Amino acid sequence: MSRGLWHPGLLAGRPDGEPGLLRNFVGGAFTGSAKTFTKSSPVTGEALFEVAEADAGTVDAAVDAARAALRGPWGRMGEQQRAAVLRRVADELERRFEDVVAAEIGDTGKSVTQARTLDVPRGAANFRAFADIAASTPTESFTTVTADGGRALNYAVRKPVGVVAVIVPWNLPLLLLTWKVAPALACGNTVVVKPSEETPSSATLLAEVMAAAGVPDGVFNLVHGFGPDSAGEFLTRHPGVDAITFTGESATGSAIGKVAADGVKAVSFELGGKNAGLVFADADLDAAVEGSVRSSFTNGGQVCLCTERLYVQRPVFEEFAQRLAERAGGLAFGWPSDEATGNIPLISRQHREKVLGHYRLAREEGATVLAGGGVPVFGDARDGGWYVQPTVLTGLGPQTRTNREEIFGPVCHIAPFDDEDEAFALANDSEYGLAATVWTRDVGRAHRAGAALDAGLVWVNTWFLRDLRTPFGGMKASGVGREGGVHSLDFYTELTNVCVQL
Numbered sequence: 291m292s293r294g295l296w297h298p299g300l301l302a303g304r305p306d307g308e309p310g311l312l313r314n315f316v317g318g319a320f321t322g323s324a325k326t327f328t329k330s331s332p333v334t335g336e337a338l339f340e341v342a343e344a345d346a347g348t349v350d351a352a353v354d355a356a357r358a359a360l361r362g363p364w365g366r367m368g369e370q371q372r373a374a375v376l377r378r379v380a381d382e383l384e385r386r387f388e389d390v391v392a393a394e395i396g397d398t399g400k401s402v403t404q405a406r407t408l409d410v411p412r413g414a415a416n417f418r419a420f421a422d423i424a425a426s427t428p429t430e431s432f433t434t435v436t437a438d439g440g441r442a443l444n445y446a447v448r449k450p451v452g453v454v455a456v457i458v459p460w461n462l463p464l465l466l467l468t469w470k471v472a473p474a475l476a477c478g479n480t481v482v483v484k485p486s487e488e489t490p491s492s493a494t495l496l497a498e499v500m501a502a503a504g505v506p507d508g509v510f511n512l513v514h515g516f517g518p519d520s521a522g523e524f525l526t527r528h529p530g531v532d533a534i535t536f537t538g539e540s541a542t543g544s545a546i547g548k549v550a551a552d553g554v555k556a557v558s559f560e561l562g563g564k565n566a567g568l569v570f571a572d573a574d575l576d577a578a579v580e581g582s583v584r585s586s587f588t589n590g591g592q593v594c595l596c597t598e599r600l601y602v603q604r605p606v607f608e609e610f611a612q613r614l615a616e617r618a619g620g621l622a623f624g625w626p627s628d629e630a631t632g633n634i635p636l637i638s639r640q641h642r643e644k645v646l647g648h649y650r651l652a653r654e655e656g657a658t659v660l661a662g663g664g665v666p667v668f669g670d671a672r673d674g675g676w677y678v679q680p681t682v683l684t685g686l687g688p689q690t691r692t693n694r695e696e697i698f699g700p701v702c703h704i705a706p707f708d709d710e711d712e713a714f715a716l717a718n719d720s721e722y723g724l725a726a727t728v729w730t731r732d733v734g735r736a737h738r739a740g741a742a743l744d745a746g747l748v749w750v751n752t753w754f755l756r757d758l759r760t761p762f763g764g765m766k767a768s769g770v771g772r773e774g775g776v777h778s779l780d781f782y783t784e785l786t787n788v789c790v791q792l
């Protein structure tokens with residue numbers, strides 16, 4: 291018999307008896323369903339959970355519950371009261387800290403160090419940040435002088451959009467879910483969330499947290515399932531949904547965009563990337579190597595912000611390439627529960643096939659493999675999981691598929707450049723425009739990069755350093771719109787301008 295859903299065995303990616311059942315959460319109650327699917331461990335391939343797949347009727351019930359809750363106590367609260375509820379959610383998440391860590395590791399196989407320092411703290415931080423932002427951001431007001439010399443007062447009122455569908459991927463499950471749920475709720479909306487089929491656990495635990503924190507029934511609803519012809523599509527097609535916020539692949543964003551257009555629904559899309567890192571010869575090379583190890587290999591390279599294209603100025607290219615390859619080869623393959631673990635498994639067999647397909651393609655395109663390129667052998671249960679070696683490639687031109695397609699694994703290609711203009715042009719030569727990272731000691735160049743690079747996020751001498759008040763999102767195929775700070779308020783509210791003739 292299982293010792294509960296979030297048992298310590300998950301920290302090693304192992305089951306503990308019979309797989310537990312993860313259920314949908316509708317109108318404040320957990321509900322099962324006729325159909326279930328199996329969630330397996332990326333670490334060992336063993337079955338961890340059965341998950342209740344929401345059918346169209348369950349999605350209807352979730353949307354109805356969300357709509358009804360808009361008219362209930364939630365709809366009557368002021369923003370300060372809602373902020374207080376969200377702070378209780380953050381407190382409760384922290385009280386359940388080790389359960390959430392176990393849930394995240396069970397689903398993804400990520401390292402305990404990352405879960406404890408990034409994923410779970412950011413979950414709590416998202417609720418506190420948007421409680422503060424929503425409760426303290428003013429709206430505009432203008433006095434108008436009319437033709438006859440009279441006066442009119444204009445002021446804007448923020449109102450919730452209504453029922454928001456939140457559809458998120460598997461790579462940073464709690465972080466990405468709460469990054470959207472927190473501002474949506476802070477603005478007075480109600481939500482129906484659809485986590486990835488690969489990562490049902492932390493969203494289920496968040497439903498427990500919501501109930502314990504006193505979030506009124508129907509404000510947070512959860513439906514499990516897949517995309518097409520399943521919970522994801524039922525939700526985006528639902529006429530009762532007012533807005534869709536989505537993080538995931540660009541192709542999925544495009545499919546959802548078509549459906550949203552039919553329903554004339556507002557969308558916010560955070561999509562894929564093929565992010566460049568630029569290392570100039572004047573950079574602190576130690577910092578650039580360590581920063582690039584992080585930016586290419588964190589979370590098994592499964593972060594939309596990860597660097598898959600590194601361009602290094604010619605005088606330091608050889609040294610940088612050699613040092614990066616050595617560091618990649620030296621990253622520890624521990625169990626998730628080992629604090630020193632540097633490599634984590636990919637999320638699924640299917641995703642590993644995709645990444646290994648790219649490793650093969652790179653060789654076919656003529657790449658030189660400086661590190662990795664294959665699958666590690668453990669001699670233990672992890673051989674049943676979805677690990678690949680962190681991989682450093684070189685020798686390919688900018689038009690190769692390796693340098694154009696998002697791989698979403700622990701892999702980067704490294705190529706030399708001669709001057710700043712060439713570096714910026716190479717970085718911009720992409721269908722995507724999410725993030726760029728620049729390593730330089732030249733302060734003028736740092737600012738020129740910020741202006742020149744076609745990316746929603748430009749980091750200088752750092753990577754993935756986040757302030758939740760700042761705009762976040764991508765250009766080109768990397769997204770539509772911005773979230774973060776007041777930009778989240780703009781998406782999760784409707785503004786009514788009130789004009790009063792004085």
Ligand SMILES: NC(=O)c1ccc[n+]([C@@H]2O[C@H](COP(=O)([O-])OP(=O)(O)OC[C@H]3O[C@@H](n4cnc5c(N)ncnc54)[C@H](O)[C@@H]3O)[C@@H](O)[C@H]2O)c1
Binds near residue numbers: 466538593
């Ligand atoms: N820009 C960002 O902020 C950001 C952040 C994280 C991940 N990503 C991107 O996410 C991708 C990896 O995640 P993934 O593989 O889970 O993405 P995905 O697009 O396959 O799936 C994302 C979510 O959409 C659902 N979905 C799939 N098809 C759907 C449909 N037709 N209708 C409704 N829902 C549907 C999935 O079930 C899942 O919950 C990468 O491309 C990565 O770059 C982007």
Ligand SMILES: O=C/C=C/C=C(\O)C(=O)O
Binds near residue numbers: 462592593
């Ligand atoms: O995988 C993508 C990471 C996205 C990060 C955020 O959305 C964030 O830090 O708010």
